[in-house]
Amino acid sequence: MQRSWLAHYPAGVPAEVDIGQYPSVVALIEESFQKYRNDKAYILMDKALTYGEIDRLSRDLAAYLQGLGLKKGDRVAIMMPNVLQYPVAVAAVMRPGFIVVNVNPLYTPRELEHQLKDSGAQAIIILENFATTLEQVIRQTPLKHVVVASIGDLLGFPKGAMVNLVLRRVRKAVPAWSLPGAVKFNAAVAAGRHKPLDRPEIGPDDVAVLQYTGGTTGVSKGATLLHRTIISNLLASEAWMRPGMTRKPTEGQLTFICALPLYHVFAFITCGLLAMRTGGVNVLIPNPRDIPGTVKEIAKYKFHIMPGVNTLFNALANNAEFAKLDFSQLRIANGGGTAVQEAVARKWLAVTGCPIVEGYGLSETSSGIACNPTDNDAYTGTIGLPLPNVDIRLLDDDGNDVPLGQPGEIAIKGPQVMSGYWQRPDETEKVMTPDGYFKSGDVGIMDARGFVKIVDRKKDMILVSGFNVYPTEIEDVAMNHPGVAECAVVGVPDKNSGEAVMMFVVKKDPTLTKEALADFCLKNLTGYKKPKYIEFRTDLPRTNVGKVLRRELRDEVLKTMDKPAA
Template sequence: MDRIWLKSYPAGVPADVDVNQYPSVVALFEESFAKYRNDKAYVFMDKAITFGDIDRLSRDFAAYLQGLGLKRGDRVAAMMPNVLQYPVTVAAIMRAGFIVVNVNPLYTPRELEHQLNDSGAKAIILLENFAATLQQVIKNTSIRHVILASVGDMLGFPKGAIANLVLRKVKKAVPSFSLPGAVRFNAALAAGKSKAFEKPSIKPDDVAVLQYTGGTTGVSKGAVLLHGTIIANLLASEAWTLPGLKRKPISGQLTFICALPLYHVFAFITCGLLAMRTGGVNVLIPNPRDIPATVKELAKYKFHVMPGVNTLFNALANNPDFAKVDFSQFRIANGGAMSVQEPVARKWLAITGCPIIEGYGLSETSSGIACNPTDSDAFTGTIGLPLPNVEIRLLDDDGNDVPHGQPGEIAIKGPQVMAGYWQRPDETDKVMTPDGFFKSGDVGVMDDKGFVTIVDRKKDMILVSGFNVYPNEVEAVAVQHPGVLEAAVVGVPDKNSGEAVMMFVVKKDQALTREELAAFCVKNLTGYKKPKYIEFRDDLPRTNVGKILRRELRDQAVKEMAVSR
């Protein structure tokens, strides 16, 4: 397919960016540490750290990690929400020559055990709030070194001590745990100061990050993101962002609101690395579900860029105090991870004066590979145009290009695409075409200007507030309950989260209740994966070979929900 989208590019955006500007993410870090040394890099609970601080702290922590006896290429897990230790930790892991394994801190023990075992992580840095989860599974993993952070570690005295006291004793946010041999984060930094740091040679094709995703099935797999892969996505994202930043003069340091979790690839690139590249400061929001607290934080800053998901934009727009925030410098609101709804975009624009620019990406593509022009004021309802260096084809079930204007599976090629799934060549083969295109599982249509619209999903994945939920995984958990004979899981529309999880269950034990099964799911599944609806059935619809017809169940559920309204 010709790159017909190039004619729709904003002025100044190149068809391709030079992905060889940096040999590694570490080279980018070190350039920015020197270039912006005295500028703020991150702010958390009003405490700011500079680029120079991250340079010094991550060097000390890298030396400490190297002193543990880890080998080049070993995996080190980072299990933290948006706190100051996260950027220090990621920079340290990469500078030491190791591979970052991003871990959702809200994982249940079952989910955490799988990811640690699959990645083969030897060490983990985590916030103490989640240490009790690790305690339950650590003996079943290859973890040999545990570094425990606390929220107050980097806030200074007395603020840090007060924050830790409140979280531990008042809010009871740190469940009791026992992890013998664990080292405290600040102790590790102190120990690293006196250790020699050996700077490894890192090349573009070295692995930087394992970003876990369900891929096309329910088994969580690590998308292998190379240093060159991440740099390619970052530089394309920067080129795409510049027209939006230039349309009006900007005053002060470029300021990002980081309300999305940095362990998610969207924020990792669009907040963490883009701010690092441009000398911007990230205002960290640790819990964006606390809308009043988030609005209170936003009110402190004249910010320029805010990536988000539809549910966050909607919740903020419906908060009465949000309209009082100073939006005079607000230039770009990136919408991603789930579809942006037009009523939300319309209300957001009316309040902020800054349109939501919708984009599209996956863990397997190092975040965004398509986006609407950032200098646009119009809501298009599309995912926009392919970014620089990206090729998109729309394929039929046989792998052939569909006629222009017809729906087909979105297939993506470019330096942003992962090297494959970690140690799963069979799964990699399923999603890659012979000529190197990654098959997304999403069905789209491209118009004559190159804008792509998502129209369907080939796979059964459910998208809850921007997070992937795979029916296979939820079903596998449900059938472990002794009262469940079989289960089928589908996604149904939800005004708050885009989609919600609905489970259909055939009982083995007729005494089983919804409440009992729901409690079982809560114990074994992260919050966004747990079923919002549970319906008991005598049997489930099947094909002639016995496969459960999820689509039929979904269609029935959507129809019944429409009638009940």
């Protein structure tokens, strides 16, 4: 395939971007610290941190961490939602050459223990709201150092103190915790203020981030993202957004609405780092599920860029107060994580006047590797064209290229692709072709222009509101319940989350109820992984060698959903 898509690139977008202009992510963000020193970088609850303040705070926190004895290449976990400490922590971990391990703060103790052990993280920076989770597993992990943040830490006095008081005493949002030896975030920053910071040489092939993603075996794996991997994605994304930003004049500082979680690779690149690269400001939304609160917050700003997932766009587009906002500066609404539904795209366009530009990426590709042109005026139903530096092939089951217009597994090559799964060469080998293409597991069709439409999923992964959910992990948890003889998990369509988790169960204990099993799963799985539907069966369909036929179960459900109402 001769990269037919290049002929259909928007004017001014290059086929390749020069990833050699920065040796590391550190070099890129430090350039922004100086270039935009007095400009706002992140805003939370009306409190802004400037680029200069993030520079100073991260330098001091980095010096503190280095003073603990951490060396270049050591892993430091960050377990926080969208709060001001998050960008400070990322810069603080990267600047001495440590490796960021992004952790979902909603993880259960079981999930957190696995990730900390697998990554070998020696330190963690965690929001106090989730410290009780860490308390339950810390003795089973290699952690030596804990820094605990409170939401009010960087909000200033008296606001910060009031916010902490309300969260702890009124809303009871901070469960009691005990982590002997833990240091408060502000104390760590203060302790590093007068310490020197040794600056090791950080090169393009050094590891920057471990971005964990589910596995078909139920084991979460760390996608190893090098500094050049992230630089490549970042610069390609910047080049791709330019046509959308320049088709109409814009006013004021480039403003991003960051409602997606920064620990997720989509927001990490598209909000966190892209805004810093372009001198933009991120308006942080810690809890986007609170739609009225989210609308109230973003109503304060004339915003230019808003990445989101289908569920968020849908909820906002159907909110009467959101429809009253000023969208005169909105230039790009970037959809990803899961398919954007046409009805949602139409409603969003009618409300905002700005089309949703759908893209596609994975943790293994450091976020987006395909996107619709940002100067599009309408919904296309595709994931767009491959981005600069990206090569895409569609392969059959034997690894051969399929003709244009025929379905094949999307395989991706380019500097945006991970170097492999962290310390799992066997798992890496399963997803890489001999000539270096990453096999996504998604089945797509490419047209003559190079636009790709996803039509199926080769693997059994379920996409719930943009988050990967793997059936085997849920099945493994459910099988630990004494009342379960066997089970199978599939994804089924859901109008709110794109897909939802459905579990089919053969009982061992006839008294087992759906409610009891759902509660058991919730104690061991993050909320979005919990089965939304549970159905009891006397047996499960199998192949002649005994393998449960998940797809047959899913097809049964789809047939019943397609039947007209009686």
